[in-house]
Amino acid sequence: MSLVVLGTVALDHVKTPSGSKKDMLGGSAAHFAMSARLFTDVHMVAVVGKDFPSKHLNFLRSKGIDLSSVKISNGKTFRWRGEYKKDDLNTAVTLATQLGVLQTYAPELKERQKNISNIFLANFDPDLQLQLFKYLKTPRLIGLDSMNLWITHKQKSLRRLMKMVHLFVANDGEARALTGENNLIMAAKRLRAMGPRMIVIKKGEQGVLFYSDQVMFSFPAYPVEKVVDPTGAGDTFAGGLMGYLSKAGKLDDKTLRKALLYATTVASFNVQGFGMARTASLSLREVEERMKVLVKFFALT
């Protein structure tokens, strides 16, 4: 089953202890799609400016990503500049953002995309995320991601959204900020009470926690020795999760556990290169090879 993702497409300028890269293809929708395309057809809903390099669009298209709902607007593409410090590679320090065309964007879906039943609202302004609902005819699985910026400045819209989605993805810091709970199990329960049936808490190099009324489980992350650039790891994770769930077409315990294994494995590739350096060339076979190593990593025997 196909999958729609709404989110940002950006030009990223990132500095990490491994170096610095400018004008990289980035953004929540782009990282998500680069991961989800390994599992299913992905339809991207986003906006870029006239300055957006056509090589990036061609590249996304070459990966099989449907760009018919990617709008090219008058103005500048969204740009993000950030840095990760040696002592905390999990936390991005935002140095500059240039919203550009994001400021006037209203997401739209093509008629033939309105029946797609798997939807992911990647990190984006919650008010824009809310706008997508009017196009959805037969949603089966709606996933939502957010970030601290929106938890702080648009919590009301975010809380409204949470009542409308089935799956909520947050990192540990976001889960704590949104619930006021330091203990992640308690935080997951609070998030569940805010609406979504399924809660996924990403803990970076510490792995992932899944919580629903029926089941709770946790996996460690694949052991990456050298994190080059964590930008987009959360989106890549969500892409693997939603991509596999869309492909599987079911949401039982076993399917969910497998989806989270895929998610954490794909994310481990993302952090090993700048931007999409590692995920752009990734095949499902490579992901599954690494997944076998991950499974042995926490096996009992």
Add this chain to the structure above:
Amino acid sequence: MSLVVLGTVALDHVKTPSGSKKDMLGGSAAHFAMSARLFTDVHMVAVVGKDFPSKHLNFLRSKGIDLSSVKISNGKTFRWRGEYKKDDLNTAVTLATQLGVLQTYAPELKERQKNISNIFLANFDPDLQLQLFKYLKTPRLIGLDSMNLWITHKQKSLRRLMKMVHLFVANDGEARALTGENNLIMAAKRLRAMGPRMIVIKKGEQGVLFYSDQVMFSFPAYPVEKVVDPTGAGDTFAGGLMGYLSKAGKLDDKTLRKALLYATTVASFNVQGFGMARTASLSLREVEERMKVLVKFFALT
């Protein structure tokens, strides 16, 4: 096979968001022994003062712990007073320590204990830990724990010790402090290079990482919703680990994984009550019941 533990026996005064308790039996050797006794005979090597309540000694004896190398010296028992804040239940803030009889203590072993081949050097002054070696006739497995205080003030002695032991246990903060590596996989490799064949990094509620030249694995922790008092969790963990390894009498991959599962499970009980409130009454059967739940928590299906 029997097990010797050298460490502290203390009177603890602990404040946590759940309350405050005074004059509790504590210390690294005591918490370790309370856990390891579930698996094998434990011989405690420690010192207390004349003021130490005989009820605590009787209690330890009633749990089958051999106290023949626990010295009762003139002077005061070691006392520790600490607090855990709501926003970081993993980190103890030391408010006061009263070394008392620790200041003049020299550990000794009874003749019949010198042939015991499993030894754990629980958190203690490294110079005192070093003194135990002269008594050991046939060591098979020597484990070592330490803390930030010794990493800062007695790193030379600690590094010397690390060359003499087989297994080193550290929490994530200690592993980072000792190696200067933020990435825990890299930190584990550095620790391995300092001497010990087996490295165990405890990550609190995030679980555990094991590293050796042959194998690396990780388990999540048992999901505890309410941490009452984490004092002694690391010692309880080490007690489960060394206790099971002593009982099993082997160190293959499967045995190590099982030992770490026991360790993390026993530790999860420790944090659910003040001091030894939960571990004192614990049975191996209860531990194994919870271990089944933990195994399902990170199972693939």
